[in-house]
Amino acid sequence: MKLTSWRNKLSNFIRGWGFPLVAAILIATSFKSAIADWNDVPTGSMKPTILIGDRVFINKLAYGLKIPYTTLHLFRWAEPNRGDIVVFYSPKDGTRLIKRVVGIPGDSISLVKKRLFINDTPVMYEFLDKESLAQIPPNLKSQYRIYSEKLEGKQHPVMISGAKTFLDSFDPIQVPEGKYFMMGDNRDNSADSRVFGFVDTHLILGHATNIVMSRDGSFLNPRWERFFKKLI
Numbered sequence: 001m002k003l004t005s006w007r008n009k010l011s012n013f014i015r016g017w018g019f020p021l022v023a024a025i026l027i028a029t030s031f032k033s034a035i036a037d038w039n040d041v042p043t044g045s046m047k048p049t050i051l052i053g054d055r056v057f058i059n060k061l062a063y064g065l066k067i068p069y070t071t072l073h074l075f076r077w078a079e080p081n082r083g084d085i086v087v088f089y090s091p092k093d094g095t096r097l098i099k100r101v102v103g104i105p106g107d108s109i110s111l112v113k114k115r116l117f118i119n120d121t122p123v124m125y126e127f128l129d130k131e132s133l134a135q136i137p138p139n140l141k142s143q144y145r146i147y148s149e150k151l152e153g154k155q156h157p158v159m160i161s162g163a164k165t166f167l168d169s170f171d172p173i174q175v176p177e178g179k180y181f182m183m184g185d186n187r188d189n190s191a192d193s194r195v196f197g198f199v200d201t202h203l204i205l206g207h208a209t210n211i212v213m214s215r216d217g218s219f220l221n222p223r224w225e226r227f228f229k230k231l232i
Contacts, residue, residue, distance in 0.1 A: 045184035062207035083151035085208040092196035103181030110172040
């Protein structure tokens with residue numbers, strides 16, 4: 001008798017709430033899949049721009065509209081620019097990553113003793129201004145050299161150690177059509193296109209534009225100064 005009663009209740013619930021519940025779930029997940037999402041950052045490959053514990057907003061409509069739950073585009077209206085911070089699937093193992101675009105289709109990219117060259121022209125590096133330097137955590141400033149790198153007229157910080165690594169230099173390579181070359185701002189501690197190669201345009205999920213929130217280890221230690229910070 002009790003089993004029949006529970007079956008009736010379950011049947012009534014499905015008839016009354018099943019479709020609206022499924023529809024709500026599909027709408028919510030489709031929104032995250034094709035329009036906007038966030039990305040929690042678990043590694044330091046984008047330091048000092050993005051720190052471990054930052055939650056980053058992703059504009060998935062920045063470059064086009066994809067079919068929800070896929071990497072296929074319905075429409076494309078823009079392409080990633082040099083200097084954009086993007087979220088994408090690694091061509092090596094499908095891991096979701098966040099890096100900076102340094103090479104677009106047709107570019108010749110090389111690295112000479114940690115200095116980036118684009119189309120045989122060295123990228124400009126300067127010392128950070130006092131205001132930008134003040135926003136860098138003290139432990140990073142004491143352990144690394146931090147410079148301002150300019151791509152497409154926009155400046156962003158990059159972090160370089162004094163140690164020699166296999167990532168320091170590579171010969172010129174040309175970025176193929178439909179591909180992009182990604183690098184982390186933490187140049188000596190980033191598994192990026194120097195490791196896994198070019199990234200196909202369909203693997204790019206969107207443009208990372210802002211830090212939504214940030215925490216140092218746990219939600220009990222919020223970094224209020226980083227909330228809603230614009231990414232450059």
